[in-house]
Amino acid sequence: MYNPSMTQTMDEVRPTHRAFLSGLLEQGINVASGPLVGEIPGALLLINAESQADVERILNEDPFYVAEVIQARLIREWNPVIRAF
Helix, strand or coil, X not given: CECHHHHHXXXXXXXXXXXXXXXXXXXXXXXXXXXXXXXXXXXXXXXXXXXXXXXXXXXXXXXXXXXXXXXXXXXXXXXXCCCCC
């Protein structure tokens, strides 16, 4: 979840954040990502990693996280039973 008081910082850091996510995509780590629609500002990221600790380590380098734009995050393991990718 994004910190709603950090919109200016979010706008400033967004290009670096997206470059970071694009780099993860090229490495096969970021499967898909994008902003959530609705009242609560946030995003959904599908990350391919060996463990939750790996996901945390990777996402700790996200420029949004470093700039404290992200005020909370929830990391869950997902078992894709039916999928197109």
